[in-house]
Amino acid sequence: MLSVEERAWRTRRLEMIKRYEETESRADFIHEAWIWRILSEKANPDRSEVVEVLAKARELKGLAPAEAAVLLNNRDPELREEMFASARRIKEQVYGNRIVLFAPLYVSSPCVNNCAYCGFRHTNRAVSRRTFSLDELEGEVRALTAQGHKRVIAVYGEHPESDADFMCRSIERIYAAGNGRGEIRRVNVNAPPLAVDEYRTLKEVGIGTFQVFQETYHHETYRRMHPANTLKGSYRWRLFALHRAQEAGIDDVAIGALFGLYDWRFEVLGLICHALDLEREFGIGPHTISFPRVEPALNTPFTTRPSHLVNDEDFKTVVAVLRCAVPYTGLILTCRERPELRREVLGLGVSQADAGSRIAVGGYTEMEREQIPERQQFQLADTRSLDGFIYELCRDGYIPSFCTSCYRAARTGCHFMTFAKKGLVRHFCIPNAVLTFQEYLLDYAMPRTRAVGQRIIAQYVARFAEQLPKRVGRLEELLQRIKSGERDLRF
Numbered sequence: 001m002l003s004v005e006e007r008a009w010r011t012r013r014l015e016m017i018k019r020y021e022e023t024e025s026r027a028d029f030i031h032e033a034w035i036w037r038i039l040s041e042k043a044n045p046d047r048s049e050v051v052e053v054l055a056k057a058r059e060l061k062g063l064a065p066a067e068a069a070v071l072l073n074n075r076d077p078e079l080r081e082e083m084f085a086s087a088r089r090i091k092e093q094v095y096g097n098r099i100v101l102f103a104p105l106y107v108s109s110p111c112v113n114n115c116a117y118c119g120f121r122h123t124n125r126a127v128s129r130r131t132f133s134l135d136e137l138e139g140e141v142r143a144l145t146a147q148g149h150k151r152v153i154a155v156y157g158e159h160p161e162s163d164a165d166f167m168c169r170s171i172e173r174i175y176a177a178g179n180g181r182g183e184i185r186r187v188n189v190n191a192p193p194l195a196v197d198e199y200r201t202l203k204e205v206g207i208g209t210f211q212v213f214q215e216t217y218h219h220e221t222y223r224r225m226h227p228a229n230t231l232k233g234s235y236r237w238r239l240f241a242l243h244r245a246q247e248a249g250i251d252d253v254a255i256g257a258l259f260g261l262y263d264w265r266f267e268v269l270g271l272i273c274h275a276l277d278l279e280r281e282f283g284i285g286p287h288t289i290s291f292p293r294v295e296p297a298l299n300t301p302f303t304t305r306p307s308h309l310v311n312d313e314d315f316k317t318v319v320a321v322l323r324c325a326v327p328y329t330g331l332i333l334t335c336r337e338r339p340e341l342r343r344e345v346l347g348l349g350v351s352q353a354d355a356g357s358r359i360a361v362g363g364y365t366e367m368e369r370e371q372i373p374e375r376q377q378f379q380l381a382d383t384r385s386l387d388g389f390i391y392e393l394c395r396d397g398y399i400p401s402f403c404t405s406c407y408r409a410a411r412t413g414c415h416f417m418t419f420a421k422k423g424l425v426r427h428f429c430i431p432n433a434v435l436t437f438q439e440y441l442l443d444y445a446m447p448r449t450r451a452v453g454q455r456i457i458a459q460y461v462a463r464f465a466e467q468l469p470k471r472v473g474r475l476e477e478l479l480q481r482i483k484s485g486e487r488d489l490r491f
């Protein structure tokens with residue numbers, strides 16, 4: 001049960017949301033009948049139609065929802081392989097073969113909501129929840145940076161203990177916890193939707209991306225999953241959460257859907273509609289898209305039999321279609337997925353992944369086991385260490401990246417998109433990946449990772465020398481300075 005204080009806080013927030021709903025003039029851009037119509041009109045696409053859509057995707061033009069529906073409905077195995085190859089190629093063209101690494105950092109888990117699929121819902125007595133003190137948080141950050149992480153996504157429950165003011169103070173402490181070598185250089189945020197003035201305070205403390213998942217774009221399913229009279233019960237407050245963030249000047253925003261709540265094809269088109277609406281209004285789509293699947297959570301019956309389970313093959317299609325549809329948007333693959341599947345899906349257009357993740361408050365400092373369901377929101381399927389994951393990335397030819405330069409050089413929002421569209425990722429992101437990976441290898445890597453990592457760096461430097469001969473000298477100079485002890489050097 002909620003305490004008196006929690007109920008009072010929730011009532012005040014509900015009143016604010018109600019006032020917002022009465023005055024918000026934006027139109028809901030999820031037209032369900034239209035989405036179903038295009039899915040049914042494209043139910044059996046012929047070969048030439050699929051080929052045509054893939055050709056457009058490879059030109060990096062992005063796809064309209066009706067074109068994405070063609071790919072979602074394609075059943076031809078040969079064309080499906082061609083779609084996977086196209087997704088790979090698009091990723092390589094836009095982002096290169098690098099994977100940006102991050103870790104989730106659970107700062108608070110108490111929540112006044114009661115979402116059917118969540119272990120942290122307030123009526124779930126089987127899971128314990130808590131909020132870090134700032135000193136405890138600093139210890140957690142040190143444990144993360146000791147692994148080599150430079151980028152986190154700070155996760156907050158919707159609760160009076162973790163309101164916007166607390167978020168600001170905790171983010172300041174995360175940045176301040178660094179000691180030169182070990183430091184967090186970018187704090188992204190996964191938190192409940194906020195009001196414009198609250199977003200402004202977060203912008204002032206220098207957040208990276210603000211992430212809000214709609215969970216499901218299907219209105220009726222949304223209503224069933226998120227009880228009325230909870231803060232998450234308002235579909236529109238959540239649907240326009242990132243529009244408000246943009247209004248407040250936060251131009252890196254991240255969307256996502258929780259796959260397993262409703263039909264996966266519908267959700268993919270919902271994500272694309274969301275991206276298009278942000279682009280229409282602000283000239284910039286989401287910085288990243290996430291596509292987590294429902295995972296088991298303790299004492300949470302819905303998670304053991306999700307109504308629209310997405311199998312692995314369909315999941316691969318989800319990722320490849322998104323890559324084709326939104327070529328300049330990052331795609332995030334998380335440790336919810338099994339290592340074998342992560343290996344496969346990484347090659348379908350993913351640009352960011354977490355590693356060594358723990359998803360409880362205190363997960364990096366207090367948990368003697370990799371997972372303790374009584375403290376987690378859900379369970380992870382990939383609990384490998386950061387170093388183990390990096391070793392595998394290198395073995396598969398990727399360059400792991402801890403780069404945070406764009407954000408610190410103010411290349412966010414439209415600036416980043418323009419930069420990516422001009423193909424400048426090759427000039428900046430690849431060498432910065434090499435430089436930050438060199439730091440990792442020197443400061444944190446196990447011997448076998450260091451050995452394979454140095455080979456990968458040598459290959460990338462050689463490729464860089466072929467493609468951009470005028471800039472390779474600078475790259476070699478910076479690498480040498482890192483080997484001599486300098487840190488945080490970048491293009």
Ligand code: SF4
Pocket residue numbers: 111112113114115118119120121122157158232
């Ligand atoms: S999904 Fe988020 S809002 Fe819903 S109960 Fe869990 S932590 Fe709270």
